[in-house]
Amino acid sequence: xxxxxxxxxxxxxxxxxxxIDDAKITMEASFRKDLGADSLDTYELVYAIEEELxxxxxxxxxxxxxTVKDAVDFLATQL
Numbered sequence: 001x002x003x004x005x006x007x008x009x010x011x012x013x014x015x016x017x018x019x020i021d022d023a024k025i026t027m028e029a030s031f032r033k034d035l036g037a038d039s040l041d042t043y044e045l046v047y048a049i050e051e052e053l054x055x056x057x058x059x060x061x062x063x064x065x066x067t068v069k070d071a072v073d074f075l076a077t078q079l
Contacts, residue, residue, distance in 0.1 A: 003076045006053075010072055013048050017041065027069040035068075053079065 007027060015022035018035055031037040037045065046062045049055075049071070055078050065071045 001076070001079045003072055006075045006079065007068070007072045009052060010049060010068065010075065013052060014045060014068070017045050017048055025068060027067070027072065029068050030066055031068070032066075049075065055079065 011022050011025045014020070014025050014035065018037055018041055020035060025035065029035055031042055031045075042062070042065070046057050046065075050057055053075065055075070057074070057078075061074060065074070
């Protein structure tokens with residue numbers, strides 16, 4: 001799975017979990033500043049990504065995700 005495919009899956013999950021228009025979700029978007037996610041939102045999002053992609057994301061790594069690109073880059077290396 002390449003970065004573009006990972007981004008599309010993650011974008012879909014973000015839109016669903018945060019209940020926002022997927023047009024607002026870009027690689028550069030900040031989870032907190034641009035997408036309005038709080039810590040509970042990000043926890044639920046990480047869990048949903050793990051379930052969808054069948055991988056495990058260590059908590060310390062998940063805490064480093066500031067932007068969508070951060071998450072996609074990490075996920076692309078794990079798949």
